[in-house]
Amino acid sequence: MTHLHSHLHVAVALDGAGWHPAAWREPDARPAELFTAGYWVGLVTEAQRGLLDLVTFEDDLALQSTDRFADDQRTDQVRGRLDAVQVAARVAPVTEGIGLVPTAVVTHTEPFHLSKAIATLDYVSTGRAGVRVKVAGSSSEAAHFGRRSELSLEDLFAEAGDWVEVVRRLWDSWEDDAEIRDVATGRFVDREKLHYIDFEGRFFSVKGPSITPRPPQGQPVVAALAHQALPYELVGRSTDLGFVTPVDAADAARIVGEVRSAQSAAGRADETVHVFGDVVVFLDDDAATARARRARLDETAGEEYRSDALVFDGTPPQLADLLEEWAGAGLTGFRLRPATLPHDLRRITAGLVPELQRRGLFRASYEASTLRGLLGLPRPTNRFATV
Amino acid sequence: MPKQIHLAAHFPGVNNTTVWSDPAAGSHIEFSSFVRFAQAAERGKFDFLFLAEGLRLREQNGAIYDLDVVGRPDTFTVLTALAAVTERLGLTGTINSTFNEPYEVARQFATLDHLSGGRAAWNVVTSWDAFTGENFRRGGFLPQDQRYERARTFLETTHELFDSWRGDEIVADQASGVFLGDADAGRFAHSDAHFDISGRFDVPRSPQGRPVIFQAGDSDEGRDFAASSADAIFSRHSTKEAGQAFYSDVKGRLSTFGRSRDELLILPAATFVIGDTDAEAAELAHEVRRQQVSGQTALRFLEQVWNRDLSAYDPDGPLPDVDPVISEDHVAKGRAQVRMHRDPLAIAKQWRELAEAKGYSIRELMIETQSRQSFIGSPATVAATIDDLVQSDAADGYILVPHITPGGLDPFVDRVVPLLQERGVFRTDYEGTTLRENLGLAAR
Numbered sequence: 001m002t003h004l005h006s007h008l009h010v011a012v013a014l015d016g017a018g019w020h021p022a023a024w025r026e027p028d029a030r031p032a033e034l035f036t037a038g039y040w041v042g043l044v045t046e047a048q049r050g051l052l053d054l055v056t057f058e059d060d061l062a063l064q065s066t067d068r069f070a071d072d073q074r075t076d077q078v079r080g081r082l083d084a085v086q087v088a089a090r091v092a093p094v095t096e097g098i099g100l101v102p103t104a105v106v107t108h109t110e111p112f113h114l115s116k117a118i119a120t121l122d123y124v125s126t127g128r129a130g131v132r133v134k135v136a137g138s139s140s141e142a143a144h145f146g147r148r149s150e151l152s153l154e155d156l157f158a159e160a161g162d163w164v165e166v167v168r169r170l171w172d173s174w175e176d177d178a179e180i181r182d183v184a185t186g187r188f189v190d191r192e193k194l195h196y197i198d199f200e201g202r203f204f205s206v207k208g209p210s211i212t213p214r215p216p217q218g219q220p221v222v223a224a225l226a227h228q229a230l231p232y233e234l235v236g237r238s239t240d241l242g243f244v245t246p247v248d249a250a251d252a253a254r255i256v257g258e259v260r261s262a263q264s265a266a267g268r269a270d271e272t273v274h275v276f277g278d279v280v281v282f283l284d285d286d287a288a289t290a291r292a293r294r295a296r297l298d299e300t301a302g303e304e305y306r307s308d309a310l311v312f313d314g315t316p317p318q319l320a321d322l323l324e325e326w327a328g329a330g331l332t333g334f335r336l337r338p339a340t341l342p343h344d345l346r347r348i349t350a351g352l353v354p355e356l357q358r359r360g361l362f363r364a365s366y367e368a369s370t371l372r373g374l375l376g377l378p379r380p381t382n383r384f385a386t387v
Numbered sequence: 388m389p390k391q392i393h394l395a396a397h398f399p400g401v402n403n404t405t406v407w408s409d410p411a412a413g414s415h416i417e418f419s420s421f422v423r424f425a426q427a428a429e430r431g432k433f434d435f436l437f438l439a440e441g442l443r444l445r446e447q448n449g450a451i452y453d454l455d456v457v458g459r460p461d462t463f464t465v466l467t468a469l470a471a472v473t474e475r476l477g478l479t480g481t482i483n484s485t486f487n488e489p490y491e492v493a494r495q496f497a498t499l500d501h502l503s504g505g506r507a508a509w510n511v512v513t514s515w516d517a518f519t520g521e522n523f524r525r526g527g528f529l530p531q532d533q534r535y536e537r538a539r540t541f542l543e544t545t546h547e548l549f550d551s552w553r554g555d556e557i558v559a560d561q562a563s564g565v566f567l568g569d570a571d572a573g574r575f576a577h578s579d580a581h582f583d584i585s586g587r588f589d590v591p592r593s594p595q596g597r598p599v600i601f602q603a604g605d606s607d608e609g610r611d612f613a614a615s616s617a618d619a620i621f622s623r624h625s626t627k628e629a630g631q632a633f634y635s636d637v638k639g640r641l642s643t644f645g646r647s648r649d650e651l652l653i654l655p656a657a658t659f660v661i662g663d664t665d666a667e668a669a670e671l672a673h674e675v676r677r678q679q680v681s682g683q684t685a686l687r688f689l690e691q692v693w694n695r696d697l698s699a700y701d702p703d704g705p706l707p708d709v710d711p712v713i714s715e716d717h718v719a720k721g722r723a724q725v726r727m728h729r730d731p732l733a734i735a736k737q738w739r740e741l742a743e744a745k746g747y748s749i750r751e752l753m754i755e756t757q758s759r760q761s762f763i764g765s766p767a768t769v770a771a772t773i774d775d776l777v778q779s780d781a782a783d784g785y786i787l788v789p790h791i792t793p794g795g796l797d798p799f800v801d802r803v804v805p806l807l808q809e810r811g812v813f814r815t816d817y818e819g820t821t822l823r824e825n826l827g828l829a830a831r
């Protein structure tokens with residue numbers, strides 16, 4: 001890695017009114033505006049003010065449910081969501097600097113469509129696009145599409161790996177200088193620089209080339225959330241960025257080790273693969289206030305909030321301590337999940353970020369104009385290009 | 388009050404009519420081109436911007452077609468981004484119903500409608516060919532005779548999804564703790580030969596309820612499909628006689644489906660060349676046609692009728708003396724207009740006679756037969772022509788396709804629109820905030 005080792009990367013995961021199920025009932029929440037452009041522009045602009053590396057946008061191809069595998073009948077939590085790629089696209093023209101990483105469900109979508117959508121997000125954001133790939137194992141999502149039989153977990157992740165491979169090949173299916181506009185010969189493109197990808201896999205085949213020219217970053221950033229061996233392998237083999245969920249520093253070290261092993265096994269030991277720790281955050285000026293707010297939200301929700309990730313309540317300096325400790329265990333950055341929006345996002349941008357800057361651990365301005373640039377990833381050469 | 392004209396702008400793209408060799412031609416991919424184009428359309432108070440779609444690069448003689456503009460961005464992503472830099476302009480995208488799923492398309496259009504404040508429109512198209520299908524998991528299995536059936540049931544299914552939310556379910560009452568006013572919001576179940584899906588749709592009802600539905604298609608089935616379920620139809624008939632015939636036929640079909648004549652707008656695609664005088668415009672139009680049909684392009688056009696490699700022929704020479712090859716396997720793949728050449732032998736005979744009578748070379752013949760602009764003249768002439776066509780029911784308005792990206796719309800917006808406004812046949816400002824309102828269509 002050529003970029004500054006001492007700098008941490010910080011991302012924020014945006015979803016609804018925040019990650020706590022009662023977040024929408026907080027006084028500063030705007031639950032009636034969750035389906036408006038202004039709401040999302042406001043959040044991303046705030047994250048950009050904090051010079052964060054990127055924001056992610058959650059998505060599913062089903063209505064939210066407390067039961068991961070079936071519909072529920074709850075009416076006391078946020079329900080309904082907009083397409084994440086389009087939310088990112090809507091925000092892109094009115095932001096700059098910050099990376100935009102929507103979630104794409106790979107199990108039920110066409111890699112050809114998503115490849116051009118993310119490439120186009122890269123065009124409309126001038127090089128700030130990424131995509132977080134997600135598998136969908138629930139029968140309710142499958143029932144929204146019909147036709148497909150449910151896959152085993154092994155097959156879901158194998159298919160996800162193929163999906164990423166197809167998307168990456170499609171991004172490279174145009175060489176950067178394919179458009180020649182050669183008036184003398186009348187040719188707009190040099191077709192020798194357009195490539196069939198000819199992907200043949202167990203789950204699908206795709207011919208190519210893309211209809212969209214290679215995007216500004218060459219390869220937009222591919223990310224995945226990973227909790228266990230199969231997804232760690234997907235991260236090590238296929239992505240630029242993994243979001244993981246350690247419970248403490250030792251756990252973080254173990255997980256990073258697993259991802260690095262998977263990376264080496266895939267022959268990518270010399271490539272940068274970021275591993276960001278996910279943490280749900282309740283942030284206030286003093287720890288007692290944060291704890292009390294968490295307790296109040298739990299009471300409103302009627303149950304204690306649980307998450308796949310560590311749930312932190314405390315002050316920005318305390319969180320900075322934790323992040324520093326975990327970074328020492330090998331994590332290269334963090335994806336913070338604000339418990340409530342905009343409160344915890346503002347505490348990240350106005351509290352945590354200045355604290356990390358004081359410690360010399362975070363940037364003072366955007367040092368690159370692309371997301372790959374912010375993450376210290378080089379613009380990759382095209383796999384199909386011949387020198 | 389005279390009939391009011393509807394105007395829209397088609398971002399020019401993958402076709403020989405888009406001139407890329409002109410120094411004024413910009414990028415067809417960079418977002419800045421789309422911003423400039425969309426903002427010109429909005430400055431002109433146009434109803435909407437229209438994006439076409441392609442899902443496989445075209446090929447001819449077994450190789451990727453390289454003479455025209457190649458490559459375009461993703462429709463939904465560009466339209467949603469354009470919602471950030473425009474306020475009233477409708478955002479219309481062609482989305483194929485063969486290589487997408489209803490749940491996905493419905494949530495994408497509902498999202499576009501939310502994020503644009505009610506400006507989404509969908510041009511429903513179908514395809515069946517295995518050539519395009521090679522880019523998709525499904526492959527190209529759809530028999531051609533099922534294309535409208537699938538499109539119809541696809542559209543019905545998406546309407547059920549849009550309608551699965553009434554619009555009052557998001558209560559979001561912080562005091563009582565009721566976010567959702569109906570525990571079954573979004574519930575749907577649809578089963579037919581093409582789709583067997585059920586569950587809950589996850590995007591609440593959008594400002595327009597449903598996007599505006601466009602349909603393009605000239606066959607009997609296509610006209611019926613549009614008359615039964617579309618809000619607007621794209622046609623190719625930009626001349627007066629053909630336009631009036633199409634207009635009266637399609638409007639006449641509406642009553643069969645219990646609809647009135649003002650529930651379906653007929654909007655032909657139209658090109659234009661504007662000059663200070665009619666003579667100057669005619670001269671410019673000729674120059675544009677020469678830019679659109681190079682010698683190489685002329686040969687490729689001819690190959691599409693002859694269905695054989697003609698690269699050995701001289702475009703400035705006479706037509707080939709060999710006959711077209713009649714075969715199901717065609718040298719051109721992924722080109723919609725190939726289907727128009729239904730009787731190649733008859734076309735070849737007709738073209739030979741025309742070329743002989745006029746002394747045309749291959750290129751001259753192709754310029755004459757394959758590349759004609761709809762509206763050529765001074766701003767006054769073009770405004771009068773369009774007004775006459777709309778008042779005489781040849782159309783309800785036009786979807787203008789400039790030949791240059793991204794500045795090609797400017798002469799029309801800056802010079803013709805003010806004249807239409809003076810005539811009292813075109814708005815001086817948007818009437819509503821949603822596309823349905825601006826098109827004068829009822830809420831759905």
